[in-house]
Amino acid sequence: MQRKEVDPRFRWKTADIFTDDESWEKEFSSLEEKYADMDFSPYEKGFDKKETLLAYLQIMQDFSLRIERLHLYAHMRKDEDVRVSKYSAYVAKVMSLYSQVAAKTSFAEPALTALPDEVLDGYIQDPDLAAYDYSLKKVKKAKPHVLSAEEEGILALAADVTSGFRDTFTMLDNANLNLPKATLEGEEVQMSHALYGLVMHGEDRATRKDWFEKYYGAYERLLDAITQTYYGNVKKDIFFARTKKYDSCQQMALDSEDVSPVVYDNLLSAVEQGLPAMHRYVRLRKRVLGLDEMHMYDIGAPLVADAEMKLSFDEAFDLVKKGLAPLGEEYLSLFEKGRTDGWIDVYETEGKRSGAYCTGAYGLHPYVLLNYQPTTHEVFTIAHEMGHALHSYFSDGAQPYEKAGYTIFLAEIASTVNEVLLLKYLSQNTTDEKLKKYLLGYYLEMVRTTLFRQTQFAEFEQKAHALAEGGTPLTKENLCETYRTLNEKYYGDGVTHDRQIALEWARIPHFYNSFYVYKYATGIISAMSIVRRILTEGERAVKDYVAFLSSGGSTDPVSILQAAGVDLTTKKPFEDAMQEFEETLKAFEQLI
Numbered sequence: 001m002q003r004k005e006v007d008p009r010f011r012w013k014t015a016d017i018f019t020d021d022e023s024w025e026k027e028f029s030s031l032e033e034k035y036a037d038m039d040f041s042p043y044e045k046g047f048d049k050k051e052t053l054l055a056y057l058q059i060m061q062d063f064s065l066r067i068e069r070l071h072l073y074a075h076m077r078k079d080e081d082v083r084v085s086k087y088s089a090y091v092a093k094v095m096s097l098y099s100q101v102a103a104k105t106s107f108a109e110p111a112l113t114a115l116p117d118e119v120l121d122g123y124i125q126d127p128d129l130a131a132y133d134y135s136l137k138k139v140k141k142a143k144p145h146v147l148s149a150e151e152e153g154i155l156a157l158a159a160d161v162t163s164g165f166r167d168t169f170t171m172l173d174n175a176n177l178n179l180p181k182a183t184l185e186g187e188e189v190q191m192s193h194a195l196y197g198l199v200m201h202g203e204d205r206a207t208r209k210d211w212f213e214k215y216y217g218a219y220e221r222l223l224d225a226i227t228q229t230y231y232g233n234v235k236k237d238i239f240f241a242r243t244k245k246y247d248s249c250q251q252m253a254l255d256s257e258d259v260s261p262v263v264y265d266n267l268l269s270a271v272e273q274g275l276p277a278m279h280r281y282v283r284l285r286k287r288v289l290g291l292d293e294m295h296m297y298d299i300g301a302p303l304v305a306d307a308e309m310k311l312s313f314d315e316a317f318d319l320v321k322k323g324l325a326p327l328g329e330e331y332l333s334l335f336e337k338g339r340t341d342g343w344i345d346v347y348e349t350e351g352k353r354s355g356a357y358c359t360g361a362y363g364l365h366p367y368v369l370l371n372y373q374p375t376t377h378e379v380f381t382i383a384h385e386m387g388h389a390l391h392s393y394f395s396d397g398a399q400p401y402e403k404a405g406y407t408i409f410l411a412e413i414a415s416t417v418n419e420v421l422l423l424k425y426l427s428q429n430t431t432d433e434k435l436k437k438y439l440l441g442y443y444l445e446m447v448r449t450t451l452f453r454q455t456q457f458a459e460f461e462q463k464a465h466a467l468a469e470g471g472t473p474l475t476k477e478n479l480c481e482t483y484r485t486l487n488e489k490y491y492g493d494g495v496t497h498d499r500q501i502a503l504e505w506a507r508i509p510h511f512y513n514s515f516y517v518y519k520y521a522t523g524i525i526s527a528m529s530i531v532r533r534i535l536t537e538g539e540r541a542v543k544d545y546v547a548f549l550s551s552g553g554s555t556d557p558v559s560i561l562q563a564a565g566v567d568l569t570t571k572k573p574f575e576d577a578m579q580e581f582e583e584t585l586k587a588f589e590q591l592i
Helices: 021-035 052-081 087-103 108-113 119-126 127-145 149-162 165-173 193-200 207-220 222-244 249-257 261-287 313-323 329-339 376-398 412-427 434-470 476-494 498-508 517-538 539-549 557-563 572-591
Strands: 181-184 187-190 358-361 367-369
Touching: 021 052, 021 087, 052 087, 052 127, 052 367, 108 127, 108 434, 119 127, 119 261, 127 249, 149 181, 149 222, 165 222, 165 249, 165 313, 181 207, 193 517, 207 222, 207 476, 222 434, 222 476, 222 498, 249 434, 261 434, 261 476, 261 517, 313 329, 313 376, 313 412, 329 376, 329 539, 358 376, 376 434, 376 539, 412 434, 412 517, 412 539, 434 476, 434 517, 434 572, 476 572, 498 572, 517 539, 517 572, 539 557
Parallel strands: none
Antiparallel strands: 181 187, 358 367
């Protein structure tokens, strides 16, 4: 389908950002003229005077607000049809200008860190700098880990040299993996990462086995190179952690997000205690699938087939609204604006970027890209992406620009709250037993993949870094042995732990952004706790949840969650999530 054939009400309104390309080009020229050659030398002398700091921050706010809108329009127009080179060029121009200004202003953070504590404390308490108080608190907190200006300069150069491990892995994983051809539905096709994921969730067991073995065979052929790449990335982490005077790489990573280490510890501890239920789920899968012996290539096979909800977009949107009714009229009214006010680009068209996402810029309504198809999964995608959209809407509306952006630690919570609410509504209101089984199975798989599996990844990262930090070189043998042992721990004896699964660590791109994956697990745990409160406490819990949505990045993420009634420094939300999994598993078992 051509884009021009889509009803305008199903296309997002980029004119709300810039009316046309000419307006964009005019704004870009204005911004480039002002900032490309701006003299920042008056600020390089330091920020010991409040007036100097305020002037600098106001300049940077103006630049950031304007360049965000330029980038938003450019990348949205590019994603409408990736074949149009004009908008790729727009994006490149924006990023080039951003890089130029970032290089010119790299002095700012060291200059702030160099300020005496008493000066920083004064700025933090100053009403004129209230919008920046949390940012300044983070600057003060980071001071023990900031070196001299000359040493920081050396580290900046080192960062450029050591930043390529992820890029190297990406090249190995895409350009050099040389995945073979394999049979799919009677035809020989070229294997790809995307097709592999589809096959592993397909019904044909022989095809799953064939693809599993060939897919991991490709990684095994590159295992020496991937091992050295990953070990290099871990050594890079160790170098910066020790240089910056952190006790460990994990401490450095969590400190950068202002997250207490107890959160990571609580996650690993609670999931370990919840593994008996996970093992029971694995054995149940084996029984439902009718297998004498279940293998790792069976772990994603569908438990319930042919239970799709084939709804039009409007029908799906209305259904999601019913599922989100516990969030109250204000939320539902804003949710509806997404459909009526040009927030959503709904249908797949020729050249359009695949997948789904939410994006936006401060001062504008959010935007959502979909490629809607009439499937159950796509109904949940509407709920998920609109969760992101309303999180941004509430945060932007309640916070100044400097505090509106929420951290990655919080980013997946609102979207998952919507999914869980929708799941519970559908499960409780459907009379179709097959659909009910499908939905319960969908929820169990969501928890398995987002909570248990990501925690398994998080524990692997912890163990791999601990080995290297303790002086043990990382080898393909000890990395594979570490992963194999964890796989046995997490999945239990209900599945055969095929030799190839020990290689799974070698294909996870998130491992090159160290200690990142645990946030997926804490995100779903937080969402499950919030939903439980909303459904049991009603209006009071909804009020707290809206306060959470409105908090942006106004303080540390753990404190923001505490305001929503989720305290990740305690064991309760983690234990509640394990109980939720147990209850869902029991409900599924009763239908078998």
